[in-house]
Amino acid sequence: MHITVQREKLVNAVSHVSKAVSSRTTIPILTGIKMKADEEGLTLTASDSDVSIEVLIPTEEGDEWGVTVHQPGSIVLTARIFSEIVRKLPSNEIQIQVDDRLVTQIRSGQAEFTINGMDANEFPQLPQLEEDKVFSVPGDLLKAMIRQTVFAVSTSEMRPILTGLMWSLDRGQLKFVATDSHRLASRTAMVECPEELSFHNVVVPGKSCNELVKILDEDQHPVDIVVADNQILVKSKHILFYSRLLEGTYPDTTRIIPQGSKTEITVGTKEFLQSIERASLLSREGKSNVVRLVTLPDGSVEITSNAPEIGKVTEIVVPKSLNGEELKISFNAKYMIDALRSIDSSEIKASFTGPMSPFVIRPTDHDWMLHLILPVRTY
Amino acid sequence: MHITVQREKLVNAVSHVSKAVSSRTTIPILTGIKMKADEEGLTLTASDSDVSIEVLIPTEEGDEWGVTVHQPGSIVLTARIFSEIVRKLPSNEIQIQVDDRLVTQIRSGQAEFTINGMDANEFPQLPQLEEDKVFSVPGDLLKAMIRQTVFAVSTSEMRPILTGLMWSLDRGQLKFVATDSHRLASRTAMVECPEELSFHNVVVPGKSCNELVKILDEDQHPVDIVVADNQILVKSKHILFYSRLLEGTYPDTTRIIPQGSKTEITVGTKEFLQSIERASLLSREGKSNVVRLVTLPDGSVEITSNAPEIGKVTEIVVPKSLNGEELKISFNAKYMIDALRSIDSSEIKASFTGPMSPFVIRPTDHDWMLHLILPVRTY
Numbered sequence: 001m002h003i004t005v006q007r008e009k010l011v012n013a014v015s016h017v018s019k020a021v022s023s024r025t026t027i028p029i030l031t032g033i034k035m036k037a038d039e040e041g042l043t044l045t046a047s048d049s050d051v052s053i054e055v056l057i058p059t060e061e062g063d064e065w066g067v068t069v070h071q072p073g074s075i076v077l078t079a080r081i082f083s084e085i086v087r088k089l090p091s092n093e094i095q096i097q098v099d100d101r102l103v104t105q106i107r108s109g110q111a112e113f114t115i116n117g118m119d120a121n122e123f124p125q126l127p128q129l130e131e132d133k134v135f136s137v138p139g140d141l142l143k144a145m146i147r148q149t150v151f152a153v154s155t156s157e158m159r160p161i162l163t164g165l166m167w168s169l170d171r172g173q174l175k176f177v178a179t180d181s182h183r184l185a186s187r188t189a190m191v192e193c194p195e196e197l198s199f200h201n202v203v204v205p206g207k208s209c210n211e212l213v214k215i216l217d218e219d220q221h222p223v224d225i226v227v228a229d230n231q232i233l234v235k236s237k238h239i240l241f242y243s244r245l246l247e248g249t250y251p252d253t254t255r256i257i258p259q260g261s262k263t264e265i266t267v268g269t270k271e272f273l274q275s276i277e278r279a280s281l282l283s284r285e286g287k288s289n290v291v292r293l294v295t296l297p298d299g300s301v302e303i304t305s306n307a308p309e310i311g312k313v314t315e316i317v318v319p320k321s322l323n324g325e326e327l328k329i330s331f332n333a334k335y336m337i338d339a340l341r342s343i344d345s346s347e348i349k350a351s352f353t354g355p356m357s358p359f360v361i362r363p364t365d366h367d368w369m370l371h372l373i374l375p376v377r378t379y
Numbered sequence: 380m381h382i383t384v385q386r387e388k389l390v391n392a393v394s395h396v397s398k399a400v401s402s403r404t405t406i407p408i409l410t411g412i413k414m415k416a417d418e419e420g421l422t423l424t425a426s427d428s429d430v431s432i433e434v435l436i437p438t439e440e441g442d443e444w445g446v447t448v449h450q451p452g453s454i455v456l457t458a459r460i461f462s463e464i465v466r467k468l469p470s471n472e473i474q475i476q477v478d479d480r481l482v483t484q485i486r487s488g489q490a491e492f493t494i495n496g497m498d499a500n501e502f503p504q505l506p507q508l509e510e511d512k513v514f515s516v517p518g519d520l521l522k523a524m525i526r527q528t529v530f531a532v533s534t535s536e537m538r539p540i541l542t543g544l545m546w547s548l549d550r551g552q553l554k555f556v557a558t559d560s561h562r563l564a565s566r567t568a569m570v571e572c573p574e575e576l577s578f579h580n581v582v583v584p585g586k587s588c589n590e591l592v593k594i595l596d597e598d599q600h601p602v603d604i605v606v607a608d609n610q611i612l613v614k615s616k617h618i619l620f621y622s623r624l625l626e627g628t629y630p631d632t633t634r635i636i637p638q639g640s641k642t643e644i645t646v647g648t649k650e651f652l653q654s655i656e657r658a659s660l661l662s663r664e665g666k667s668n669v670v671r672l673v674t675l676p677d678g679s680v681e682i683t684s685n686a687p688e689i690g691k692v693t694e695i696v697v698p699k700s701l702n703g704e705e706l707k708i709s710f711n712a713k714y715m716i717d718a719l720r721s722i723d724s725s726e727i728k729a730s731f732t733g734p735m736s737p738f739v740i741r742p743t744d745h746d747w748m749l750h751l752i753l754p755v756r757t758y
Contacts, residue, residue, distance in 0.1 A: 081660065081689065088657050104690075110697075111657050115690035278467045278490050281460065310460060311483075311494035318489075 001073025001098040003037045005057060007086070007108070009066050010094055013044045013055040014083045016239060019211045021079040022048035032076035033083075034123045035096070037069045045126065046079060051208050052126050052242040053215070074120035075104055085113055126242060133227040135169065135193030138220040139236060145176050145187045146209045148342040148369060153206035154180035161248040164203035167232075169193065177253055178206070183335040184253055184372040185342065192222070199227055201250050208243035215241060257372055258358060261351035263324040265301060266364060267317060269348050273340040275303050275315040280333035282307045290376050291333045295326050305333070320347065329355045330378040336361075339371035380452025380477040382416045384436060386465070386487070388445050389473055392423045392434040393462045395618060398590045400458040401427035411455035412462075413502045414475070416448045424505065425458060430587050431505050431621040432594070453499035454483055464492055505621060512606040514548065514572030517599040518615060524555050524566045525588045527721040527748060532585035533559035540627040543582035546611075548572065556632055557585070562714040563632055563751040564721065571601070578606055580629050587622035594620055636751055637737060640730035642703040644680060645743060646696060648727050652719040654682050654694040659712035661686045669755050670712045674705050684712070699726065708734045709757040715740075718750035 017033055025031060025048060034045040041058040057066045075098045086094065091109035098104045102117040137145075146165065154162035159181070166177045172195070175188045216223065216236060226233040234241040279291045283305035291305040299322050306312035329352060340348070345363030352359040361371040396412055404410060404427060413424040420437040436445045454477045465473065470488035477483045481496040516524075525544065533541035538560070545556045551574070554567045595602065595615060605612040613620040658670045662684035670684040678701050685691035708731060719727070724742030731738040740750040 078689070084660050085657070088653070088660060090653060090657075110695040111654070111692070112694075113657075113661070113690060113692045116688065274467070274469060275490070278464070278469075278492075281463050281467060282492070309495065310457070311492060313490070313492045315491075316489040 001035070001037050001075055001096070002071040003042060003067055003069050003097075004093055004095045005042055005067040006065060007089060007092050007094050009057045010042075010086050013042075013057055014079075014086055016055050016215055017044045017046040017053045018079055018083055019214060020046040020048055020051045020053040023080075025049075029076060029118055029122045029124075031078055031080070032118055032123070033079045034074065034076045034120050036074040036120065037067070038072045039069070041069070042067045045123065047124060047126070047242075050205055050244055051211055052240075053211075054126060054240040054242075056238040058238065073098060075102060076118040076120050076123050077104060077115060078118075081115065085115075126240075127228075127231050129226050129228040129231055129233050131226050133197060133199060134224055135174070135191050135197060136222045136224050137174065137189070137191050139216045139223045140218050140220055141189055142223055142225075142234075143213050143216045143218065144344075145174070145189060146213050148187045149176045149178045149185040150206050150209045150213075151338045151342065152178035152180060152183055152185035152371075153209075156180070161203060161246055161250055163207075164205050164246040164250075165209050166250040167202040167204060167227075168198075168200045170198045170200070171195075177250075179251075179253060179372075182332065182374050183339070184256070184370075185339065186253075186370045186372075188368050202227055202232065203246040203248070203250050204232055204243055205246055212241055212243070215239060256358060257370070258351070258353045258360065261324065261353055261360075263295065263327040263352040264321070265295075265319045265350045265352075266321045267301070267319040267348060267350070269340055269343050269346055269363075272317060272348065273337065275317050276333055276336050276340065279303045279305045279313050279315055280337065282310060282313050283333055288376075289333050290330050290378060291336075292328070292330045292378065294328045295322060297326075324352075327352055327355065329359070330376045331359075331373055332376060335373045339373065342371075343369065380414070380416050380454055380475070381450040382421060382446055382448050382476075383472055383474045384421055384446040385444060386468060386471050386473050388436045389421075389465050392421075392436055393458075393465055395434050395594055396423045396425040396432045397458055397462050398593060399425040399427055399430045399432040402459075404428075408455060408497055408501045409503075410457055410459070411497055411502070412458045413453065413455045413499050415453040415499065416446070417451045418448070420448070421446045424502070426503060426505070426621075429584055429623055430590055431619075432590075433505060433619040433621075435617040437617065452477060454481060455497040455499050455502050456483060456494060457497075460494065464494075505619075506607075506610050508605050508607040508610055508612050508621075510605050512576060512578060513603055514553070514570050514576060515601045515603050516553065516568070516570050518595045518602045519597050519599055520568055521602055521604075521613075522592050522595045522597065523723075524553070524568060525592050527566045528555045528557045528564040529585050529588045529592075530717045530721065531557040531559060531562055531564035531750075532588075535559070540582060540625055540629055542586075543584050543625040543629075544588050545629040546581040546583060546606075547577075547579040549577045549579070550574075556629075558630075558632060558751075561711070561753050562718070563635070563749075564718065565632075565749045565751075567747050581606055581611065582625040582627070582629050583611055583622055584625055591620055591622070594618060635737065636749070637730070637732045637739065640703065640732055640739075642674065642706040642731040643700070644674075644698045644729045644731075645700045646680070646698040646727060646729070648719055648722050648725055648742075651696060651727065652716065654696050655712055655715050655719065658682045658684045658692050658694055659716065661689060661692050662712055667755075668712050669709050669757060670715075671707070671709045671757065673707045674701060676705075703731075706731055706734065708738070709755045710738075710752055711755060714752045718752065721750075722748065 089108035095107040104117040106113040174191045224235040301317045303315040347364040468487035474486040483496045485492040603614040680696045682694040726743045
């Protein structure tokens with residue numbers, strides 16, 4: 001292999017694929033980035049057991065030069081060292097040349113690195129997916145949908161299926177659900193897809209979703225998504241992102257969402273968030289992180305928390321409206337903070353059905369998002 | 380104590396004094412910030428065994444309101460909680476009121492915190508220093524002088540005196556020296572002081588110097604410095620910064636700086652720095668972090684390093700001038716990188732007296748700064 005590649009493009013490609021390099025793998029070849037040069041350009045690949053990422057640097061794109069392939073071929077270089085080297089190289093052009101013994105020369109300006117490479121044939125093949133289930137989402141929407149739900153996936157391996165984000169598609173509506181069994185976040189959106197396409201129980205590991213968010217561009221450029229039996233593939237311009245799916249059946253969460261409500265509070269998202277954040281300053285010290293919400297006869301809402309030996313805090317929030325029965329309820333402040341932070345709308349409605357029942361937080365200006373939080377029994 | 384204080388000023392003051400709060404102290408009162416309200420305004424104090432910081436928020440400053448003292452008094456509040464609270468309070472005004480049982484109410488907007496305080500009488504008194512040795516330095520110069528030397532203090536407690544920065548003053552020239560016995564950094568500057576004032580062997584702990592840098596403003600406003608027997612006091616506007624001095628005799632470092640030179644290289648600082656940084660990418664992997672510098676017959680300089688099993692790197696640097704004997708020398712790349720990064724000048728001169736002797740790096744445009752590095756024996 002012998003190529004000359006544009007520095008900035010190589011730096012970006014290496015930075016993208018590096019997200020799939022495992023630092024704690026026992027398989028040496030997986031600590032590396034595979035480079036393959038052919039008539040299309042230079043393809044970089046990295047993979048751990050959960051995620052694989054492939055990025056193409058085309059020979060040319062529009063008027064822009066990307067890479068010149070003097071001699072096709074392939075090599076695997078240790079990711080950590082290779083990425084540090086490319087970031088520090090002095091010139092806009094980088095020449096990479098591999099000899100028969102896999103010794104790789106990297107030249108740029110007056111700098112010359114000689115690195116021992118690994119055999120690209122030993123690098124695992126990426127899966128070939130049947131592309132019969134394909135749909136398309138704008139990149140920024142996919143990013144937003146993941147961000148607004150993924151924080152609620154479980155971090156405990158007790159029920160592995162809950163460490164994933166459940167994707168489903170029905171009649172053009174894409175839905176993401178995450179729950180750790182104490183709280184739930186759900187987000188839906190209409191997407192472009194064949195009318196008859198539907199799937200359920202496609203559970204993408206939360207960790208994969210977090211990596212995917214980092215790779216997607218913040219623009220409306222459509223991203224194609226291929227759903228296969230045990231893999232998902234996200235295609236964005238020159239990037240292919242593969243993730244394995246979690247095995248098992250995701251619980252049916254539709255039944256636990258209460259339909260009616262006994263108390264309803266409509267309030268400014270930011271004001272409510274900041275009050276809860278302040279109240280949680282003390283409760284965090286007391287480890288439990290529980291805050292208490294009480295409706296007052298004058299139509300305002302009192303939020304309190306206390307930490308033994310440290311002190312207590314009282315916040316008064318004046319909601320836009322407060323309807324229904326009076327209420328005293330306690331909940332984990334972190335769950336509420338996570339939910340409120342994920343909501344872009346300026347106003348939310350909280351719907352309660354009693355002090356011991358799960359309650360629901362929704363933005364007031366659309367129906368695409370829902371957060372459910374289980375209360376804590378404190379008295 | 381009962382006061383109303385401007386939020387932003389309190390946030391800044393708390394952030395400054397917090398730098399002197401020890402997180403790992405066994406004395407509970409030292410986990411706190413002391414507040415004292417009197418006719419001058421509100422004074423905040425924090426202290427650990429090495430550093431004490433005192434910040435005054437005056438009642439008024441020019442046209443700007445700072446604090447209103449409704450009732451003088453004092454209290455100590457746990458630093459971590461108090462600083463989180465003040466940062467998150469909603470309104471521009473914060474009211475703090477302490478009752479007889481040291482219970483402290485902090486009110487701002489609709490938020491009200493009730494915190495258990497500690498008795499301010501238990502807080503240690505700051506030292507009263509005799510102000511007979513006083514001189515004055517612009518704040519930004521003092522910051523620069525510390526930054527350009529403090530990285531070379533020793534981190535090993537084997538010779539505690541070397542963990543400090545040695546300050547001396549003679550005939551109006553202030554000098555800072557730091558060495559860990561493998562490299563040395565020195566910086567001098569002319570300062571405003573009484574003609575007869577001189578001192579030597581004033582060794583300020585490196586840690587204190589690093590905290591001081593964070594507190595000083597980046598402007599030419601003069602900072603007064605009081606040197607006492609075992610303390611130093613730096614006065615900057617409304618901030619007093621006390622540090623203990625290290626006990627012991629700092630080694631005489633003037634003798635180890637070579638006077639002549641056999642090989643001299645003049646080179647662009649940035650170009651040289653980047654070459655060494657790249658060369659150290661591989662040597663760091665090999666743990667030793669040694670790079671090798673060789674003068675070539677064509678007047679250029681070759682910098683190489685290699686890491687067994689990983690690879691090697693060769694850099695060619697074309698210096699502005701190269702005079703004297705040919706040279707092959709090896710040194711720790713980190714020491715060279717630290718030195719070059721601390722130099723603001725665009726060009727440096729490196730003066731060598733042989734492969735086994737310490738060499739000197741100086742900027743070419745002034746004499747205020749000097750770096751000495753001991754080579755490594757590799758062959």
